[in-house]
Amino acid sequence: MADENKAEIVGTPALDGTYVAEMDIWPLECQEFNRLYPFYDNLKAGKFTTTKCKKCGHIAFPPGVICPKCWSDELEWVELPQRAKVVTLTETQAGAPLGFPSPLIMAWLTFGEDSPLKHLLGRIVNCKEGELKEGDEVQFVVFDVPSHPIEVKKETKICDRVFYAFEPMKK
């Protein structure tokens, strides 16, 4: 019996070739699963957006279906600044989660006093280890991430996806 199993590393038997949303690091971005799908449509158009309350004017992040300040559901999509300054940063060489290449660079970003989004802990891409310094400017960047299937009746539809991060400003 032992001999039959020793040949190769096997996957999870029942899941062979299937998509497991629970194990997916990227969001379900499509309209079929997410009322915030305009955020991702806006990403595809190169825009960094969120929801603003038409009642009290509060701009929330992440976006939502209601305003977390006054609970109104009368919201509109607005653009956020795409440039930020690095307050501090960290570069992970070992132990980055599967799916994230090393070095995994994270930065505590500040968008300035006038921005509705003051700080964001964000991922930095397109950047070599040691390249980014405190005080440097970074800019918003959108990239493709893997698609996933959805079952629509007996057909399978493929949902294309994007996500965002920040990258050093070209000097």
Add this chain to the structure above:
Amino acid sequence: MAEKKKAVIVGGGTSKFGVRQATIFDMLQEAMRACSDDIPALKPTDIDGLIIATTMAGRHSSALNTAPLVVHRLGLSPTSICIRLDTLCAGSNSAIIVAKGLIESGISEVVLVTGAEKVYMPQRWETNYTQLAVNDHDWDSAMGLGVPPPFFAMIAKMHMKRYGTTKEQMAHVSVTNYTYGTDSPNAHFGGRTLTMEQALGARIIADPFGLYDCCPLSDGASAVVIASEERAKELTDRSMVYLRGTGQHATHSMSVGWPGDTLAEWPHLKKAGEVAFKNAKLTPKDIDVAETHDCFSISEVIELEELGFCKKGEGGAFVTSGAINMGGEIPTNTDGGLLVYGHPFGASGARQAIEICKQLQGRAIHQVKDANFGLTHNLSGTCAQHTVVIYGREPVE
């Protein structure tokens, strides 16, 4: 209206923490066995309530509806409450707050608070991968945020920059906690010791942290009994340890909405502490022994500041003054804390409670002389939430 009952911690025990060759239920049974050794008069039929705190059960242990499974494995038949609770690293401390309310209101008489995690899987990738699922998945995890060292490294860098805290001061926390935890038989790193040279010369995990600035992830389980004063007196001859005050405060998710001026200020912990001290009718000066959430060496430094044991920004000098050592102003993490005892998320709060219970009953391995008041603290969700519980040998009047 009937007089409010008084909630008491009777005793408890933990499984061996570490990289375990055991399932989550094996470890819960070990914790129950240790709890039973600690409270010999306790029988399964005495327990009318169960709370199981766990984060990873479901992902790692295929036990989404955990509470009935724990009931069955521990031979319980609860009649007042039987629930699973999850606040990540504060799970069983949160459960103790719930148990206090249940007992004071008369809903429960004897509540078993358990916490357990099976962290390590057959392939190592799964542990860090699952940590992505315990944060705000769509916003933070997709950024790669979730594994704690990089985040706390930024906190440390900022504390060093703003307040002049040094790597030596942080290492002092780790070295001190090893002097305690080495004697805890169930600790992940029990039996091991640490020198300043070893701490400062260790391999870098995330700058400025070396290996010993970071707590391990651990498999493990813990169990404590919270009961009404009347029932507690039937279960034990030991002196009573009362739950005096609690506070829990959350303000934001991980990547946005940080409440402090910088990452070095934790006003949400300050608030949770203030609420707990007010409810306990005590001040930081009254506390004789503390268990704070030393997930990283810098965490203990900042926690001592925000809980009011020293001035803001002076935590580094405070720890090197000997304040956290035996005989100091506030001996801290006297069972080794997370750094040495280990950190099975949901099980850590109850582990801390057991140590404070023993300290206030005068039976800890590293005993603080005449300890009357003790405090436990957990942070959770990558410093998004803080949980504080204060214990005393006298109830709040």
